[in-house]
Amino acid sequence: MTKFKDQTLLVTGASGNLGRxxxxxxxxxxxxxxxxxxxxxxxxxxxxxKGAEVRALDFGKPETIAAALTGVDRLLIVSTDAIGGRLDHHKAAIAGAKSAGVKHIVYTSAPAPxxxxDGGAVIEHFWSEVELVNSGIEFTVLRNNMYAENxxxxxxxxxxxGQLFGLIGDRGVSYVARADAAATAAGALLSAEGSTIQDVTGPAxxxxxxxxxxxxxLSGKPVTSIALPDADLQAGMVAAGVPAFLADMLIGFQKDARSGHQGVTTDAVERFAGHKPQAFAEFLAANRAALGL
Structure with missing residues (x-):
């Protein structure tokens, strides 16, 4: 599980939730x-x-990336949140890694890119994965399911x-705790070899x-699930103040839950993190304050 612990391992976006x-x-x-x-x-x-070396690294400045990755053996690219622009960021990161001689890239993707x-926000992940495959660098793609924290x-x-609105036909989401996804990414940096694609999920x-x-x-209050047609749910989101582009993205995620893309389960967390993923019920119980309880 720690074959590459003495190689130089760099994590991008280290000030973000997952990277940290x-x-x-x-x-x-x-x-x-x-x-x-x-x-x-x-x-x-x-x-x-705590012992980490800190380096300035900005995907928005492609000309600086190769130098920032000097001496790095294995790289974790945490996908950016710049929806609509992150493909350019990922391309720049991969190109910089190739120029710097990085041997293995771990990339955080999404389910069913x-x-x-109908791909919605996952389209950029698809083309990022294609860019990675075409780079010639060994890779581990981690298709992280929806974070439980969302x-x-x-x-x-x-x-x-007392009302939870969703789409008719929902088949479920295998929510994964961000800590489990981060531990899986770290484990892949420490041990993954060859080129593989892994779905990273909760247990069910x-x-x-x-x-x-x-x-x-958890709350002791009645909460009912209300299933709506696509157009009605989207209209309701917009009427509630959700920007149209964000409503489109959220509906896209729910459509993927309906199609079964979000309901996949694997043992990736256990294999790379060394422990079983936290069950969703346990996650909620451990985070009552974040639920307003």
């Missing part, structure tokens, strides 16, 4: 040459104090209103009906 956890996990697992890449090194003084018109965006409001898919029941159990 991945760096901390690498250090905890005995990696000796951990580099934290970030646009703003001043944000990572705590990681430097495809170029289809439920914090509306859980308190759902519990307060959770439907909207099941999610509503869990909210009700």
């Amino acid at each position: 956890l991945a760096v901390e996990n690498l250090l905890a697992r005995g990696a000796t040459k951990v580099v934290a890449g970030t646009r703003d090194p001043s944000k990572l003084a705590d990681l430097a104090a 495809r170029p289809n018109a 439920n914090f965006m509306d859980a308190a409001q759902v519990i307060q209103s 898919p959770v439907t909207n009906v099941e999610r509503a029941a869990l909210y009700a159990k």
